[in-house]
Structures are given as C-alpha cells and as structure tokens.
Amino acid sequence: MQLPIASNSQTVPPVVLTVAGSDSGGGAGIQADLRTFASYRVHGTVVVTAVTAQNTLGVERVDALSPESVSAQFHALVSDLKIQALKTGVLVNAPLVETVAKHLKTLNLSNIVVDPVMVSRAGAVFVDSATIAALKSSLIPQALILTPNRYEAQILADLEITNLATMKTAAQKILELGCQSVLVKGGAMTGELRGLDVWASWQQLEILQTELIETPHTHGSGCTLAAAITANLAWGETPLTAIQKAKDFVTQALKHSYPIGAGQGPLGHFYVGFPSS
Numbered sequence: 001m002q003l004p005i006a007s008n009s010q011t012v013p014p015v016v017l018t019v020a021g022s023d024s025g026g027g028a029g030i031q032a033d034l035r036t037f038a039s040y041r042v043h044g045t046v047v048v049t050a051v052t053a054q055n056t057l058g059v060e061r062v063d064a065l066s067p068e069s070v071s072a073q074f075h076a077l078v079s080d081l082k083i084q085a086l087k088t089g090v091l092v093n094a095p096l097v098e099t100v101a102k103h104l105k106t107l108n109l110s111n112i113v114v115d116p117v118m119v120s121r122a123g124a125v126f127v128d129s130a131t132i133a134a135l136k137s138s139l140i141p142q143a144l145i146l147t148p149n150r151y152e153a154q155i156l157a158d159l160e161i162t163n164l165a166t167m168k169t170a171a172q173k174i175l176e177l178g179c180q181s182v183l184v185k186g187g188a189m190t191g192e193l194r195g196l197d198v199w200a201s202w203q204q205l206e207i208l209q210t211e212l213i214e215t216p217h218t219h220g221s222g223c224t225l226a227a228a229i230t231a232n233l234a235w236g237e238t239p240l241t242a243i244q245k246a247k248d249f250v251t252q253a254l255k256h257s258y259p260i261g262a263g264q265g266p267l268g269h270f271y272v273g274f275p276s277s
C-alpha cells in the first residue's frame, strides 16, 4: 500500500465517507467505521444520520437527525473535500433515505457501498416499510456493492433464507433492485454456513469463506465489513478483491473481539496488523 506524497512531504491518504448512525457503546455504526478507516490508513469523514442510545445489550433509543442537518453535513464536505469512496449505514426514515440518495447522485462517484441496516443481528429493527421502499427505489440502485445480512436479504428478496441455495437465489433476486453487486452475509446463518457469504454481480457468483470464529462478541461486524470494503475501494481495489480483503480483516478483528459489558462485545480492530493492499 503506497501512500501518495503531498508537496509539503506529508502523506495524503484517500478520503472516505461514512453516512451512518452513532452507537453510544462504541461497537457498531460510526465508531466501528472510523476505527476501521484508521486501520486502513484512510481519512474518514462522517455524515451523522442518527444518534442511538445503545450498549452491548441492545438499542434503547434512536434519535434521527433532520434531513436539513444531513444536507448541511454533505454540503460542508463536498464543497471542500474530494471523496474517493463511501458507505451508508443506518437511515431510520424515508426522508433521510431520500435526502442521502439525492446527495449521492450529485457526487458522481462509483465507489458506493450500501449497508442496508434494517435489522441488527441482535434483532433490533431500525426501519419501517416506507423506509424500506425508499431504500429500494432510490438508494440501492446507486450501490456498487450492497451488503445485507441474512434478515435484510430476506426482506429485500422476499424469500426465506435457510441454506446456500436460498442465499444464492436471494442474491440474484436482489440484483434486480438495480445494485451492481450484492454480498449476502452469513454471520446469522447456522452450522457450516455461519460466516459464509455469497457475492453476486450480473456476470459472476462467488462464495466467500474464511475461518469461523467461535465468539459471541460480533457487535459491529457488518459495519466493519462495509467500512473495510470502502477503504479497499478507495485504495483502488476491484469490488471482489475489496470484499475478499475486507472479509479477512473482519475475521482477524473477530479473533480479537473482546468482552466489555454484559452482552455482545465489539470487534478488536486495533489488534489487527496493518492490512496490506
């Protein structure tokens, strides 16, 4: 991984953006994204969409920011910085989805990772049906890579996912929503499918598997994966390589996840070595 050198001899990392919510417990959302970006030596910028009161046991409250506040954050960023890749996370109502979708259109950026956060693995439901409709019609078609977990893929494909065949079918059905590729994540699958992901584009279908990490402390794995993919895209990787490298990063971070609080602890981002690109 070669850092570009600026005229003042300082290194200039790629600028990436996360459009996501805050997790007060520091395990998921913006907090996980920024730790991941730092691990990849990219400069992380932020558009905050919601503030959650959350800990290792679950989500206690969600306060959405206004579309005006979200727009102001976009304006401040794009009037000054050149974003090379971005990811979206939790968007808790339809007006917020529409606002983010409108801003993404004006960016003219191909490196867009959409994590359609609707249901966390712990079962917290973040969105209503109007929000899901807005995600489908205006945000998902802009995604280079869409990263639903098992439950989100079930909603988007309108299909129960129970085995590898239904993971593949769901991926192919989701492509019809207009994204360029989709990664159906298997963290919530059971047995030998746990931790196995299916990536599909119109041309290709790949099964991605690393080692299974036996830990209950997986809070923020989805956010970390999407943020690592974003960082890899910003460093110039192709979508499939960006995903493969990000999955290796998540596996290492899961290996180093740690028990804080009484529930699901976070990933250990800072114990992972400098990810080579």
Ligand SMILES: Nc1ncnc2c1ncn2[C@@H]1O[C@H](COP(=O)(O)OP(=O)(O)OP(=O)(O)O)[C@@H](O)[C@H]1O
Pocket: 028, 119, 120, 121, 122, 148, 149, 150, 185, 186, 187, 188, 194, 195, 196, 197, 211, 212, 213, 214, 215, 218, 219, 220, 221, 222, 223, 225, 247, 250, 251, 254
């Ligand atoms: N125990 C595990 N061992 C190895 N890989 C895992 C494990 N759990 C999840 N993963 C991987 O982590 C990534 C995130 O997937 P997951 O299905 O956990 O997303 P998510 O449900 O959005 O995450 P979260 O738990 O943060 O809500 C995927 O690549 C998945 O395969």
Ligand SMILES: Cc1ncc(COP(=O)(O)O)c(N)n1
Pocket: 020, 021, 022, 023, 028, 029, 030, 052, 054, 089, 090, 117, 120, 121, 219, 220, 221, 222, 223, 224
């Ligand atoms: C603010 C926020 N955003 C996202 C998630 C889900 O994250 P993940 O799918 O990584 O558990 C979360 N629990 N909180």
